[in-house]
Amino acid sequence: MPDAVSGSAAPREDAAAVDPAGIWPVALRDVRFAVGGKTLIDRLSLQLTPGVRSVVMGPNGAGKSLLLRLIAGLIEPTSGAITYAGRSGDAAARRRIAVVFQRPVLLRRSVAANLRHALATYGVPRGERARRLDDLLALGRLEDIAERPARVLSGGEQQRLSMVRALAAEPEMLLLDEPTASLDPQATAAIETLVGQAAAAGVKIVLVTHDRGQAQRLADEILFLHRGSLAERSDADAFFSRPNSAAAQAYLEGRLLL
Protein backbone atom coordinates (compact mmCIF):
# COMPACT_ATOMS: atom_id res chain seq x y z
CA MET A 1 0.00 0.00 0.00
CA PRO A 2 1.41 3.40 -0.87
CA ASP A 3 2.51 5.86 1.72
CA ALA A 4 0.25 8.68 0.67
CA VAL A 5 1.33 10.92 3.50
CA SER A 6 5.03 10.99 2.90
CA GLY A 7 4.82 10.49 -0.83
CA SER A 8 7.73 8.10 -0.69
CA ALA A 9 6.21 5.19 -2.55
CA ALA A 10 7.09 4.64 -6.17
CA PRO A 11 4.40 5.21 -8.79
CA ARG A 12 2.67 2.06 -9.90
CA GLU A 13 3.33 0.36 -13.17
CA ASP A 14 2.23 -2.96 -14.59
CA ALA A 15 -1.20 -1.55 -15.26
CA ALA A 16 -2.80 -4.56 -16.90
CA ALA A 17 -1.65 -7.27 -14.50
CA VAL A 18 -3.94 -8.68 -11.82
CA ASP A 19 -2.66 -8.02 -8.33
CA PRO A 20 -3.79 -11.03 -6.28
CA ALA A 21 -3.29 -9.23 -2.97
CA GLY A 22 -4.66 -5.90 -4.09
CA ILE A 23 -7.58 -4.46 -6.02
CA TRP A 24 -6.12 -4.08 -9.52
CA PRO A 25 -7.61 -4.00 -11.98
CA VAL A 26 -10.94 -2.59 -10.89
CA ALA A 27 -13.35 -3.67 -13.59
CA LEU A 28 -16.96 -2.76 -14.31
CA ARG A 29 -18.66 -5.09 -16.74
CA ASP A 30 -22.00 -4.22 -18.27
CA VAL A 31 -22.97 -2.35 -15.12
CA ARG A 32 -26.47 -1.04 -15.00
CA PHE A 33 -28.00 0.94 -12.16
CA ALA A 34 -31.67 1.80 -12.12
CA VAL A 35 -33.98 3.40 -9.58
CA GLY A 36 -37.75 3.23 -9.88
CA GLY A 37 -37.49 1.78 -13.35
CA LYS A 38 -35.30 4.63 -14.57
CA THR A 39 -31.86 3.61 -15.80
CA LEU A 40 -29.22 5.97 -14.50
CA ILE A 41 -26.12 3.97 -15.42
CA ASP A 42 -26.55 2.01 -18.60
CA ARG A 43 -24.41 -1.04 -19.42
CA LEU A 44 -21.19 0.68 -18.50
CA SER A 45 -17.97 -1.24 -18.90
CA LEU A 46 -14.70 0.16 -17.69
CA GLN A 47 -11.37 -1.01 -16.39
CA LEU A 48 -9.38 1.12 -13.99
CA THR A 49 -5.70 0.60 -13.45
CA PRO A 50 -3.19 2.43 -11.28
CA GLY A 51 -0.75 5.04 -12.44
CA VAL A 52 -3.21 7.09 -14.47
CA ARG A 53 -5.13 10.05 -13.11
CA SER A 54 -8.67 9.64 -14.40
CA VAL A 55 -11.01 12.61 -14.45
CA VAL A 56 -14.71 11.97 -14.95
CA MET A 57 -16.60 14.66 -16.81
CA GLY A 58 -20.08 15.00 -18.19
CA PRO A 59 -23.22 17.08 -17.80
CA ASN A 60 -25.36 17.06 -14.66
CA GLY A 61 -27.26 13.81 -14.33
CA ALA A 62 -24.83 11.90 -16.53
CA GLY A 63 -24.13 9.47 -13.70
CA LYS A 64 -20.69 10.68 -12.58
CA SER A 65 -21.36 10.56 -8.84
CA LEU A 66 -23.20 7.26 -9.21
CA LEU A 67 -20.17 5.83 -10.98
CA LEU A 68 -17.96 6.76 -8.02
CA ARG A 69 -20.44 5.27 -5.56
CA LEU A 70 -20.60 2.06 -7.57
CA ILE A 71 -16.81 1.79 -7.65
CA ALA A 72 -16.63 2.49 -3.91
CA GLY A 73 -19.21 -0.20 -3.23
CA LEU A 74 -21.59 2.28 -1.62
CA ILE A 75 -24.37 1.17 -3.96
CA GLU A 76 -24.88 -2.13 -5.72
CA PRO A 77 -25.41 -2.35 -9.48
CA THR A 78 -28.84 -3.45 -10.64
CA SER A 79 -27.08 -5.79 -13.05
CA GLY A 80 -23.56 -6.40 -14.26
CA ALA A 81 -20.49 -6.88 -12.13
CA ILE A 82 -17.78 -4.86 -10.44
CA THR A 83 -14.63 -6.77 -9.57
CA TYR A 84 -11.45 -5.90 -7.76
CA ALA A 85 -8.47 -7.97 -8.92
CA GLY A 86 -10.99 -10.39 -10.34
CA ARG A 87 -12.93 -10.73 -7.08
CA SER A 88 -16.28 -9.27 -6.22
CA GLY A 89 -16.09 -6.45 -3.71
CA ASP A 90 -15.48 -7.32 -0.10
CA ALA A 91 -14.68 -5.26 2.96
CA ALA A 92 -10.94 -5.72 2.44
CA ALA A 93 -11.12 -4.37 -1.10
CA ARG A 94 -13.29 -1.46 -0.07
CA ARG A 95 -10.89 -0.47 2.67
CA ARG A 96 -8.31 0.18 -0.03
CA ILE A 97 -10.58 2.71 -1.68
CA ALA A 98 -11.19 6.09 -0.05
CA VAL A 99 -13.87 8.60 -0.98
CA VAL A 100 -13.94 12.38 -0.72
CA PHE A 101 -17.45 13.74 -1.06
CA GLN A 102 -18.48 17.05 -2.55
CA ARG A 103 -19.87 18.19 0.78
CA PRO A 104 -17.51 16.99 3.49
CA VAL A 105 -19.20 14.85 6.11
CA LEU A 106 -17.33 15.60 9.30
CA LEU A 107 -17.92 14.08 12.68
CA ARG A 108 -19.08 16.31 15.51
CA ARG A 109 -15.60 16.39 16.93
CA SER A 110 -12.41 18.36 16.68
CA VAL A 111 -10.18 18.20 13.62
CA ALA A 112 -7.73 15.93 15.43
CA ALA A 113 -10.55 13.73 16.78
CA ASN A 114 -11.89 13.28 13.25
CA LEU A 115 -8.48 12.05 12.16
CA ARG A 116 -8.04 9.87 15.25
CA HIS A 117 -11.40 8.28 14.49
CA ALA A 118 -10.31 7.60 10.91
CA LEU A 119 -7.01 6.07 12.01
CA ALA A 120 -8.81 3.81 14.47
CA THR A 121 -11.44 2.83 11.89
CA TYR A 122 -8.74 2.01 9.35
CA GLY A 123 -7.11 -0.28 11.88
CA VAL A 124 -3.89 1.68 12.37
CA PRO A 125 -2.11 0.24 15.44
CA ARG A 126 -2.44 2.43 18.53
CA GLY A 127 1.28 2.96 18.79
CA GLU A 128 1.45 4.50 15.35
CA ARG A 129 -1.58 6.75 15.58
CA ALA A 130 0.08 9.76 17.24
CA ARG A 131 2.80 9.92 14.60
CA ARG A 132 0.32 9.39 11.79
CA LEU A 133 -1.95 12.07 13.24
CA ASP A 134 0.91 14.57 13.23
CA ASP A 135 1.78 13.63 9.65
CA LEU A 136 -1.82 14.06 8.50
CA LEU A 137 -2.23 17.40 10.28
CA ALA A 138 0.97 18.63 8.64
CA LEU A 139 -0.08 17.31 5.25
CA GLY A 140 -3.36 19.19 5.42
CA ARG A 141 -1.78 22.26 7.07
CA LEU A 142 -4.24 21.76 9.90
CA GLU A 143 -1.83 21.84 12.87
CA ASP A 144 -2.98 25.24 14.13
CA ILE A 145 -6.64 24.29 14.11
CA ALA A 146 -6.25 20.70 15.30
CA GLU A 147 -8.40 21.21 18.39
CA ARG A 148 -11.10 23.29 16.75
CA PRO A 149 -14.50 21.71 16.12
CA ALA A 150 -14.44 20.42 12.56
CA ARG A 151 -17.81 21.86 11.73
CA VAL A 152 -16.83 25.47 12.33
CA LEU A 153 -13.99 25.36 9.84
CA SER A 154 -14.15 27.18 6.51
CA GLY A 155 -15.18 25.20 3.45
CA GLY A 156 -11.59 24.91 2.29
CA GLU A 157 -10.35 23.73 5.68
CA GLN A 158 -13.18 21.21 5.90
CA GLN A 159 -12.31 19.78 2.51
CA ARG A 160 -8.59 19.63 3.37
CA LEU A 161 -9.54 17.71 6.49
CA SER A 162 -11.76 15.46 4.42
CA MET A 163 -8.87 14.84 2.01
CA VAL A 164 -6.27 13.96 4.61
CA ARG A 165 -8.82 11.83 6.46
CA ALA A 166 -9.27 9.84 3.25
CA LEU A 167 -5.51 9.56 2.90
CA ALA A 168 -5.30 8.23 6.45
CA ALA A 169 -6.52 4.96 4.95
CA GLU A 170 -3.37 4.82 2.81
CA PRO A 171 -5.73 3.95 -0.02
CA GLU A 172 -4.79 2.46 -3.36
CA MET A 173 -7.50 4.48 -5.04
CA LEU A 174 -8.95 7.87 -4.10
CA LEU A 175 -12.38 8.74 -5.45
CA LEU A 176 -13.17 12.46 -5.37
CA ASP A 177 -16.63 13.73 -6.16
CA GLU A 178 -16.32 17.38 -7.14
CA PRO A 179 -14.17 18.15 -4.09
CA THR A 180 -13.68 21.79 -5.02
CA ALA A 181 -17.16 22.58 -6.31
CA SER A 182 -17.84 25.27 -3.71
CA LEU A 183 -14.31 26.42 -2.96
CA ASP A 184 -12.45 29.60 -3.82
CA PRO A 185 -9.34 29.45 -6.06
CA GLN A 186 -6.91 29.35 -3.13
CA ALA A 187 -8.73 26.50 -1.40
CA THR A 188 -9.08 24.73 -4.74
CA ALA A 189 -5.34 24.99 -5.30
CA ALA A 190 -4.70 23.47 -1.86
CA ILE A 191 -6.93 20.50 -2.67
CA GLU A 192 -5.31 20.06 -6.07
CA THR A 193 -1.90 20.05 -4.42
CA LEU A 194 -3.05 17.27 -2.09
CA VAL A 195 -4.44 15.34 -5.04
CA GLY A 196 -1.15 15.74 -6.86
CA GLN A 197 0.82 14.57 -3.81
CA ALA A 198 -1.39 11.53 -3.44
CA ALA A 199 -1.03 10.69 -7.12
CA ALA A 200 2.74 11.10 -6.89
CA ALA A 201 2.71 8.67 -3.97
CA GLY A 202 1.06 6.07 -6.18
CA VAL A 203 -2.58 6.53 -5.28
CA LYS A 204 -4.92 6.04 -8.22
CA ILE A 205 -7.02 9.19 -8.63
CA VAL A 206 -10.55 9.16 -10.00
CA LEU A 207 -11.93 12.68 -9.80
CA VAL A 208 -15.29 14.03 -10.88
CA THR A 209 -15.29 17.66 -11.90
CA HIS A 210 -17.11 20.18 -14.04
CA ASP A 211 -14.10 22.47 -13.94
CA ARG A 212 -12.35 22.23 -17.29
CA GLY A 213 -9.25 23.98 -16.00
CA GLN A 214 -8.99 21.57 -13.11
CA ALA A 215 -9.43 18.62 -15.42
CA GLN A 216 -6.65 19.91 -17.65
CA ARG A 217 -4.38 20.43 -14.65
CA LEU A 218 -4.97 17.05 -13.07
CA ALA A 219 -6.06 14.55 -15.70
CA ASP A 220 -4.04 12.00 -17.56
CA GLU A 221 -7.22 10.68 -19.11
CA ILE A 222 -10.84 11.80 -19.32
CA LEU A 223 -13.80 9.51 -18.81
CA PHE A 224 -16.71 11.31 -20.41
CA LEU A 225 -20.15 10.17 -19.32
CA HIS A 226 -23.36 10.98 -21.10
CA ARG A 227 -26.79 9.65 -20.12
CA GLY A 228 -25.31 6.99 -17.90
CA SER A 229 -22.95 5.61 -20.50
CA LEU A 230 -19.25 6.01 -21.09
CA ALA A 231 -19.40 8.10 -24.24
CA GLU A 232 -15.67 8.61 -24.54
CA ARG A 233 -12.42 7.68 -22.86
CA SER A 234 -9.49 9.67 -24.12
CA ASP A 235 -6.09 10.97 -23.26
CA ALA A 236 -6.68 14.35 -21.58
CA ASP A 237 -4.85 16.47 -24.15
CA ALA A 238 -6.64 14.73 -27.01
CA PHE A 239 -10.01 15.08 -25.30
CA PHE A 240 -9.75 18.84 -24.98
CA SER A 241 -8.28 19.41 -28.44
CA ARG A 242 -10.03 16.74 -30.52
CA PRO A 243 -12.89 15.01 -28.68
CA ASN A 244 -14.01 11.85 -30.43
CA SER A 245 -17.68 11.93 -29.61
CA ALA A 246 -20.25 14.47 -30.68
CA ALA A 247 -21.55 14.59 -27.10
CA ALA A 248 -18.12 15.53 -25.74
CA GLN A 249 -17.70 18.11 -28.47
CA ALA A 250 -21.06 19.64 -27.58
CA TYR A 251 -20.21 19.51 -23.85
CA LEU A 252 -16.93 21.33 -24.32
CA GLU A 253 -18.66 23.97 -26.38
CA GLY A 254 -21.32 24.39 -23.72
CA ARG A 255 -24.09 23.14 -25.96
CA LEU A 256 -24.83 19.83 -24.29
CA LEU A 257 -27.94 19.48 -22.19
CA LEU A 258 -28.81 16.15 -20.63
Next chain:
Amino acid sequence: MQDFGAAFSQAFALILSGDADLLEIIGLSLRVTFSAVVLACAIGLPLGAVLAVGRFPGRLAVVTVVNALMGLPPVVVGLGVYLLLSGAGPLGVLQLLYTPTAMIVAQTILVAPIIAALTRQVVEDLHGEYDELLRSMGARRGAVIATLLWDARYSLMTAALAGLGRALGEVGAIIVVGGNINHVTRVMTTTIALETSKGNLSLALGLGIILVGLSILVNGLVMGLRSSAARLAYA
Protein backbone atom coordinates in the same frame (compact mmCIF):
# COMPACT_ATOMS: atom_id res chain seq x y z
CA MET B 1 -56.60 28.73 51.87
CA GLN B 2 -55.18 29.49 55.31
CA ASP B 3 -54.46 25.76 55.88
CA PHE B 4 -52.78 25.67 52.53
CA GLY B 5 -50.53 28.59 53.46
CA ALA B 6 -49.75 27.01 56.83
CA ALA B 7 -48.87 23.76 55.13
CA PHE B 8 -46.46 25.62 52.86
CA SER B 9 -44.72 27.38 55.73
CA GLN B 10 -44.45 24.11 57.67
CA ALA B 11 -43.08 22.43 54.56
CA PHE B 12 -40.33 25.04 54.22
CA ALA B 13 -39.55 24.79 57.90
CA LEU B 14 -39.19 21.04 57.49
CA ILE B 15 -36.87 21.43 54.53
CA LEU B 16 -34.74 23.98 56.35
CA SER B 17 -34.56 21.87 59.50
CA GLY B 18 -32.68 19.11 57.67
CA ASP B 19 -34.98 16.48 59.20
CA ALA B 20 -33.22 13.10 59.22
CA ASP B 21 -36.25 11.15 58.01
CA LEU B 22 -36.72 13.60 55.18
CA LEU B 23 -33.09 13.31 54.14
CA GLU B 24 -33.32 9.52 54.25
CA ILE B 25 -36.36 9.57 51.97
CA ILE B 26 -34.70 11.99 49.56
CA GLY B 27 -31.50 9.93 49.53
CA LEU B 28 -33.31 6.69 48.76
CA SER B 29 -35.37 8.39 46.05
CA LEU B 30 -32.27 9.65 44.32
CA ARG B 31 -30.48 6.30 44.69
CA VAL B 32 -33.38 4.37 43.17
CA THR B 33 -34.02 6.90 40.42
CA PHE B 34 -30.44 7.38 39.29
CA SER B 35 -29.67 3.65 39.49
CA ALA B 36 -32.70 2.91 37.32
CA VAL B 37 -31.79 5.62 34.79
CA VAL B 38 -28.19 4.41 34.56
CA LEU B 39 -29.36 0.82 34.02
CA ALA B 40 -31.99 1.95 31.53
CA CYS B 41 -29.33 3.90 29.62
CA ALA B 42 -27.11 0.81 29.58
CA ILE B 43 -29.99 -1.09 27.97
CA GLY B 44 -31.77 1.62 26.00
CA LEU B 45 -28.83 3.37 24.33
CA PRO B 46 -27.38 0.30 22.57
CA LEU B 47 -30.84 -1.11 21.88
CA GLY B 48 -31.99 2.14 20.29
CA ALA B 49 -28.77 2.40 18.27
CA VAL B 50 -29.08 -1.18 17.00
CA LEU B 51 -32.68 -0.50 15.98
CA ALA B 52 -31.56 2.67 14.19
CA VAL B 53 -28.69 1.09 12.29
CA GLY B 54 -29.67 -2.57 11.98
CA ARG B 55 -31.63 -4.02 9.10
CA PHE B 56 -33.16 -7.33 10.09
CA PRO B 57 -36.49 -9.09 9.66
CA GLY B 58 -39.02 -7.86 12.19
CA ARG B 59 -37.17 -4.62 12.88
CA LEU B 60 -40.25 -2.50 12.27
CA ALA B 61 -42.26 -4.69 14.64
CA VAL B 62 -39.60 -4.31 17.35
CA VAL B 63 -39.52 -0.54 16.82
CA THR B 64 -43.31 -0.43 17.12
CA VAL B 65 -43.24 -2.47 20.33
CA VAL B 66 -40.50 -0.32 21.86
CA ASN B 67 -42.42 2.84 20.97
CA ALA B 68 -45.58 1.37 22.47
CA LEU B 69 -43.72 0.42 25.66
CA MET B 70 -43.00 4.10 26.28
CA GLY B 71 -46.55 4.33 27.50
CA LEU B 72 -46.38 1.32 29.82
CA PRO B 73 -48.78 1.76 32.78
CA PRO B 74 -46.54 1.83 35.87
CA VAL B 75 -48.95 -0.20 37.97
CA VAL B 76 -48.92 -2.97 35.37
CA VAL B 77 -45.11 -2.98 35.40
CA GLY B 78 -45.21 -3.08 39.19
CA LEU B 79 -47.59 -6.01 39.06
CA GLY B 80 -45.40 -7.86 36.56
CA VAL B 81 -42.26 -7.35 38.66
CA TYR B 82 -44.23 -8.30 41.76
CA LEU B 83 -45.26 -11.60 40.18
CA LEU B 84 -41.67 -12.27 39.15
CA LEU B 85 -40.20 -11.51 42.55
CA SER B 86 -42.93 -12.82 44.86
CA GLY B 87 -42.29 -16.01 46.80
CA ALA B 88 -44.18 -18.08 44.25
CA GLY B 89 -42.60 -16.29 41.28
CA PRO B 90 -39.66 -17.50 39.19
CA LEU B 91 -37.27 -15.08 40.88
CA GLY B 92 -38.77 -15.38 44.35
CA VAL B 93 -35.69 -17.17 45.62
CA LEU B 94 -33.78 -13.89 45.31
CA GLN B 95 -36.02 -12.35 48.00
CA LEU B 96 -35.94 -8.97 46.39
CA LEU B 97 -39.57 -8.00 46.87
CA TYR B 98 -40.03 -4.92 49.07
CA THR B 99 -36.42 -3.88 48.63
CA PRO B 100 -34.93 -0.88 46.83
CA THR B 101 -33.53 -3.35 44.28
CA ALA B 102 -37.06 -4.36 43.27
CA MET B 103 -37.93 -0.69 42.87
CA ILE B 104 -34.88 -0.14 40.68
CA VAL B 105 -35.86 -3.14 38.53
CA ALA B 106 -39.39 -1.83 38.07
CA GLN B 107 -38.23 1.68 37.20
CA THR B 108 -35.62 0.35 34.80
CA ILE B 109 -38.36 -1.53 32.94
CA LEU B 110 -40.39 1.66 32.76
CA VAL B 111 -37.56 3.92 31.66
CA ALA B 112 -35.58 1.71 29.26
CA PRO B 113 -38.17 1.83 26.44
CA ILE B 114 -38.30 5.63 26.64
CA ILE B 115 -34.54 5.90 26.28
CA ALA B 116 -34.43 3.21 23.58
CA ALA B 117 -37.17 4.82 21.49
CA LEU B 118 -35.70 8.33 21.73
CA THR B 119 -32.21 6.99 21.06
CA ARG B 120 -33.42 5.20 17.94
CA GLN B 121 -34.84 8.41 16.55
CA VAL B 122 -31.78 10.52 17.32
CA VAL B 123 -29.30 7.92 16.06
CA GLU B 124 -31.33 7.19 12.94
CA ASP B 125 -31.23 10.86 11.97
CA LEU B 126 -27.48 11.03 12.50
CA HIS B 127 -26.97 7.74 10.69
CA GLY B 128 -28.62 9.25 7.62
CA GLU B 129 -25.91 11.88 7.65
CA TYR B 130 -22.92 9.61 8.41
CA ASP B 131 -23.95 6.44 6.59
CA GLU B 132 -22.04 6.84 3.34
CA LEU B 133 -18.96 8.21 5.06
CA LEU B 134 -18.76 5.35 7.55
CA ARG B 135 -19.44 2.73 4.90
CA SER B 136 -16.81 4.26 2.65
CA MET B 137 -14.38 3.97 5.57
CA GLY B 138 -15.24 0.30 5.96
CA ALA B 139 -16.43 0.83 9.53
CA ARG B 140 -17.82 -2.32 11.11
CA ARG B 141 -21.28 -2.37 12.66
CA GLY B 142 -19.99 -2.02 16.23
CA ALA B 143 -17.78 0.90 15.27
CA VAL B 144 -20.67 2.58 13.46
CA ILE B 145 -22.88 2.31 16.54
CA ALA B 146 -20.12 3.57 18.84
CA THR B 147 -19.46 6.53 16.52
CA LEU B 148 -23.12 7.45 16.29
CA LEU B 149 -23.73 7.17 20.03
CA TRP B 150 -20.69 9.30 20.80
CA ASP B 151 -21.52 11.99 18.27
CA ALA B 152 -25.16 12.06 19.35
CA ARG B 153 -24.23 12.21 23.03
CA TYR B 154 -25.56 15.71 23.62
CA SER B 155 -28.90 14.94 22.00
CA LEU B 156 -29.06 11.67 23.93
CA MET B 157 -28.86 13.60 27.19
CA THR B 158 -32.39 14.68 26.41
CA ALA B 159 -33.41 11.04 26.16
CA ALA B 160 -31.81 10.34 29.53
CA LEU B 161 -33.59 13.38 30.98
CA ALA B 162 -36.93 12.12 29.72
CA GLY B 163 -36.21 8.83 31.47
CA LEU B 164 -35.16 10.65 34.61
CA GLY B 165 -38.39 12.62 34.64
CA ARG B 166 -40.41 9.45 34.34
CA ALA B 167 -38.46 7.72 37.13
CA LEU B 168 -38.37 10.67 39.49
CA GLY B 169 -42.12 11.20 39.47
CA GLU B 170 -43.15 7.55 39.34
CA VAL B 171 -45.24 6.05 42.14
CA GLY B 172 -47.41 3.24 40.79
CA ALA B 173 -44.78 0.59 40.14
CA ILE B 174 -42.54 1.23 43.12
CA ILE B 175 -45.35 1.25 45.63
CA VAL B 176 -46.39 -2.23 44.40
CA VAL B 177 -42.90 -3.76 44.53
CA GLY B 178 -41.45 -1.60 47.31
CA GLY B 179 -44.41 -1.45 49.64
CA ASN B 180 -43.56 2.02 50.99
CA ILE B 181 -41.94 0.55 54.11
CA ASN B 182 -40.62 3.20 56.50
CA HIS B 183 -36.80 3.41 56.54
CA VAL B 184 -36.60 0.64 53.91
CA THR B 185 -38.41 1.50 50.70
CA ARG B 186 -40.05 4.82 51.40
CA VAL B 187 -39.28 7.38 48.72
CA MET B 188 -40.57 10.86 47.98
CA THR B 189 -43.45 9.97 45.69
CA THR B 190 -44.79 7.13 47.85
CA THR B 191 -44.47 9.30 50.95
CA ILE B 192 -46.36 12.12 49.29
CA ALA B 193 -49.18 9.69 48.43
CA LEU B 194 -49.20 8.28 51.97
CA GLU B 195 -48.98 11.57 53.84
CA THR B 196 -51.65 13.17 51.66
CA SER B 197 -54.01 10.31 52.44
CA LYS B 198 -53.25 10.80 56.12
CA GLY B 199 -53.89 14.54 55.88
CA ASN B 200 -50.27 15.42 56.72
CA LEU B 201 -50.03 18.05 54.04
CA SER B 202 -46.91 19.80 55.33
CA LEU B 203 -44.64 16.77 54.81
CA ALA B 204 -46.36 15.92 51.53
CA LEU B 205 -45.95 19.50 50.32
CA GLY B 206 -42.37 19.70 51.53
CA LEU B 207 -41.49 16.60 49.60
CA GLY B 208 -43.42 17.86 46.60
CA ILE B 209 -41.45 21.10 46.60
CA ILE B 210 -38.17 19.21 46.91
CA LEU B 211 -39.20 16.82 44.14
CA VAL B 212 -40.04 19.63 41.75
CA GLY B 213 -36.92 21.53 42.77
CA LEU B 214 -34.71 18.50 42.19
CA SER B 215 -36.30 17.90 38.83
CA ILE B 216 -35.68 21.50 37.76
CA LEU B 217 -32.14 21.43 39.16
CA VAL B 218 -31.13 18.21 37.39
CA ASN B 219 -32.75 19.29 34.14
CA GLY B 220 -31.09 22.68 34.37
CA LEU B 221 -27.67 21.16 35.07
CA VAL B 222 -27.93 18.67 32.23
CA MET B 223 -29.27 21.20 29.75
CA GLY B 224 -26.54 23.66 30.73
CA LEU B 225 -23.92 20.99 30.27
CA ARG B 226 -25.50 19.95 26.99
CA SER B 227 -25.59 23.42 25.49
CA SER B 228 -22.08 24.41 26.52
CA ALA B 229 -20.57 21.09 25.49
CA ALA B 230 -22.53 21.06 22.24
CA ARG B 231 -21.32 24.56 21.51
CA LEU B 232 -17.74 23.40 21.99
CA ALA B 233 -18.27 20.54 19.56
CA TYR B 234 -20.61 22.53 17.32
CA ALA B 235 -22.86 19.49 17.35
